Amino acid sequence: xxxxxxxxxxxxxxxxxxxxxxxxxxxxxxxxxxxxxxxxxxxxxxxxxxxxxxxxxxxxxxxxxxxxxxxxxxxxxxxxxxxxxxxxxxxxxxxxxxxxxxxxxxxxxxxxxxxxxxxxxxxxxxxxxxxxxxxxxxxxxxxxxxxxxxxxxxxxxxxxxxxxxxxxxxxxxxxxxxxxxxxxxxxxxxxxxxxxxxxxxxxxxxxxxxxxxxxxxxxxxxxxxxxxxxxxxxxxxxxxxxxxxxxxxxx
Numbered sequence: 121x122x123x124x125x126x127x128x129x130x131x132x133x134x135x136x137x138x139x140x141x142x143x144x145x146x147x148x149x150x151x152x153x154x155x156x157x158x159x160x161x162x163x164x165x166x167x168x169x170x171x172x173x174x175x176x177x178x179x180x181x182x183x184x185x186x187x188x189x190x191x192x193x194x195x196x197x198x199x200x201x202x203x204x205x206x207x208x209x210x211x212x213x214x215x216x217x218x219x220x221x222x223x224x225x226x227x228x229x230x231x232x233x234x235x236x237x238x239x240x241x242x243x244x245x246x247x248x249x250x251x252x253x254x255x256x257x258x259x260x261x262x263x264x265x266x267x268x269x270x271x272x273x274x275x276x277x278x279x280x281x282x283x284x285x286x287x288x289x290x291x292x293x294x295x296x297x298x299x300x301x302x303x304x305x306x307x308x309x310x311x312x313x314x315x316x317x318x319x320x321x322x323x324x325x326x327x328x329x330x331x332x333x334x335x336x337x338x339x340x341x342x343x344x345x346x347x348x349x350x351x352x353x354x355x356x357x358x359x360x361x362x363x364x365x366x367x368x369x370x371x
Contacts, residue, residue, distance in 0.1 A: 121181065121182050122179060122180070122181050122190065123148075123149075123179075123180050123181075123182065123187075124177070124178065124179050124180070125146045125147055125148045125149060125177075125178055125180070126146070126147045126148075126175070126176070126177055126178070126195070126232075127144040127145055127146035127147060127152075127175070127176060127178055127232070128144065128145045128173065128174070128175050128176075128215075128232065128235055128236065128239070129142055129143070129144060129170060129171065129172050129173060129174050129176065130143045130144065130145055130151075130172070130215040130218060130219055131143045131172060131212075131215060131219075132170070132172060135155060138157070138158045138159070139155055139156065139157050139158065139159065140155070140156045140159045140167075140170075141153055141154070141155050141156075141186075142154050142155075142156065142170060142189070143219065144178070145215075145218055145222065145228070145231060145232055145235060146178070146228065146232070147228060147229055147232050148228065149224065149228065150222055150223065150224035150226060150228040150231075151218075151219060151222045151224055152186075152187055152224070153186050153187065154178070154180055154186065154187040154188060154189045155183075155186060155187070155188050155189065156170065156188075156189045157188065157189075167189055167192060169194075170189075170192060171197060172212075172215075173197075173198050173201055173211050173215070173239060174194055174196070174197050174198065175194075175195045175196040175197075175198070175236060175239075176192045176193060176194055176195060177192070177193040177195060178191075178192050179191040179192070196236075196239075196240075198211075198239045198240070198242070198243040199243070200242075200243045200244070200245065201239070201242055201243055205369055206249070206366055206369035206370055207242060207249055209362050209363075209365040209366035209369055210242070210249055210252075210253060210362075210366045211239065211242060212362035212365070212366075213253075213360055213362040213363045213366055214235060214238060214239075214256050214260075215235075215362075216360050216361070216362050216363070217256070217257070217260055217261070217352065217360065218231055218235060218260060220356060220358055220360075221260060221261065221263070221264030221356075222264070227263050227264075230263055231260065231263060233330060234256065234259055234260055234263070234330065235256075235260075237330065237333070237334065238252055238255070238256045241334055247334060248341065250341045250342075250344075250345055251336075251337070251338055251341060251344070252334075253345060253348070253349075253366075254325070254338075254341075254344045254345055254347075254348040254349075255325050255333065255334065255336075257348040257349060257351070257352045258322065258325045258326060258348045258351065259325055259326070259333065261351070261352055261355060261356070262326055266291070266355045266356070267291075267326065268286075268288075268291035268292065268326070268351065269291060269292050269293070270286075270293060270319065270322055270323050270326055271323075272293065273293055273294055273295040273298055274290070274292040274293060274294060274298075275294060275295075275298035275301075276295060276297070276298055278295050280316065281295045281296065281316070282296075282315065282316050283296050283313050283314070283315070284296075284313070284314045284316075284319055285299050285311040285312070285313055285314070286311060286312045286313075286314050286319075286322075286347065287309060287310065287311050288310060288311075288312070288347075288350050288351040288354045288355070289309065289310060289354055290309075291351075291355070293314075293319075294311075299311075310354075312343075312346065312347050312350070314347075315340070315343075317339070317340075318338075318340060318343055318344060318347070321336060321338050321344060322344075322347070322348075324336050349363070
């Protein structure tokens with residue numbers, strides 16, 4: 121059976137001496153694997169030019185256990201991503217996090233739109249990579265079912281207050297007054313103190329429509345990155361090789 125879909129190439133690996141397996145975030149089927157035959161052997165094989173991070177229109181036929189690539193058409197290559205090794209590592213981290221969170225066919229279009237928009241701003245360099253990192257981390261992990269409650273204090277429900285405490289493990293906020301009412305240090309746990317401006321930025325990332333998601337700027341990028349990265353690592357309980365590479369490049 122022949123199927124058509126649109127998708128981003130998240131990663132690839134060789135299969136035997138001549139074939140290659142591509143992992144794809146597809147619009148219609150979520151995360152899928154598709155084999156391209158003879159890409160390492162036949163000259164002028166169009167499938168040999170398929171690149172990671174590229175957005176493609178794909179025509180696939182189904183085998184017993186996986187898809188096979190019949191034809192591809194490149195829609196957007198995002199080639200500027202390859203000009204900076206730290207950006208390559210960051211884009212790889214976005215792919216790695218997408219792979220970790222995505223259930224096949226569940227929220228596939230939402231994941232794909234977020235990934236494409238993030239790659240677009242990385243490619244055009246219209247937003248700082250550090251800001252895009254925080255936007256993608258918090259938004260994609262929320263799509264994956266780990267959305268924190270940043271509406272107000274978990275105890276008294278107050279909406280505005282300077283120096284909220286954000287608890288990444290509990291995925292909730294406490295205002296300073298409720299924090300001071302906690303009995304002991306164990307209850308106070310791991311937290312990050314937020315300014316109101318940082319909280320407003322986090323709320324924008326969580327609750328805005330996709331069309332308005334990237335229309336933000338953030339003065340304290342380092343604090344924002346610390347919060348969103350810590351939240352991803354604690355909630356998923358995973359290490360990400362590409363994230364480690366990105367942080368090494370940034371040093």
